Amino acid sequence: MQLTFSGFHVVGKMVLAEMHPLALAVLRVGFATPVLLAIAWRRDRALPAARDLPWLALLGALGVFGNQVLFIWGLSYTTATDAAILMPSIPVFAAGLAVALRLERVGPRRVAGIALAVAGALVVLDPTRFSLADRAAVGNLLILVNCLFYAGFLVLQRPILERLPWRTVIAWSFLFGSLGVLAVGGGELAALDPGTVSRGAWLGVAFILLLPTVLGYLLATWAVRRSSPSLVAAYTTLQPPLSALLAAAFLGERFGAAEAAGFALIAAGLWLVTRRRRRPARAGDG
Secondary structure, eight states: OHHHHHHHHHHHHHHHTTSOHHHHHHHHHHHHHHHHHHHHHHHHOOOOOGGGHHHHHHHHIIIIIIHHHHHHHHHHHSOHHHHHHHTTHHHHHHHHHHHHTTSOOOOHHHHHHHHHHHHHHHHHSOGGGOOOSHHHHHHHHHHHHHHHHHHHHHHHHHHHHTTSOHHHHHHHHHHHHHHHHHHHHHHHHHHOOGGGSOHHHHHHHHHHIIIIIIIHHHHHHHHHHHSOHHHHHHGGGGHHHHHHHHHHHHHOOOOOHHHHHHHHHHHHHHHHHHOOOOOOOOTTOO
16 A cells, blocks of 8 residues: 555656646546445445445545645645655554544554654655745645545544445545545646646556555555554555655665665564564463
């Protein structure tokens, strides 16, 4: 999941050089929503109850409308590096929201793991390179709010996943969220002249639609159903080093000692977050 999202930082900058951010956002939801609804209906054959619709609408507002519009628009203003630096704020927001809403307990071991992973991400992408230019600052703020929205999306999925299949949850979240995206971005898509967009940019759009949109969201909800929101959020700290690897492979950027050190810290942090305590053996076991 994080590999697909990391690719968005690199590919998204290329596409946004030729396409308005809101047009790209509409293309994402316009493609993903019917695909996800078809997958959910084919596998689950479930319709949400009336009491679940407001909750699904909230998930759509946070994880689809707010998350996608803010991220794409923020990425168009700032750099892929700055956007990746801000991703480690997601597990911090998710852990705080989960504790505040009493949805899960985050003990010292998990807090230490998240801290190590965040530190590793910041080592990989030196925060001193953060741009404070006005345009970049606006983009960074949009990305940061996007991180808060996505953290809320992960955390608030957990209660409804106890009642509905995970495919149905993500499909209906997209259905509600896409309405907002279409409302604010439909005009930009209508004004887009396909002939002005290069073949490479359209290939980038195809990548964004299939991987960080359909596959990425499916995997995220599947993972929350089988683990916890803070655990899934902790893995977002992999995005900075993965983005650095992809940039090195496709853009010729360097991957050196700082990136290696960051990987080590992130690996240690994720080990702490994911490690299960051994249960003491009971009498008669074995």
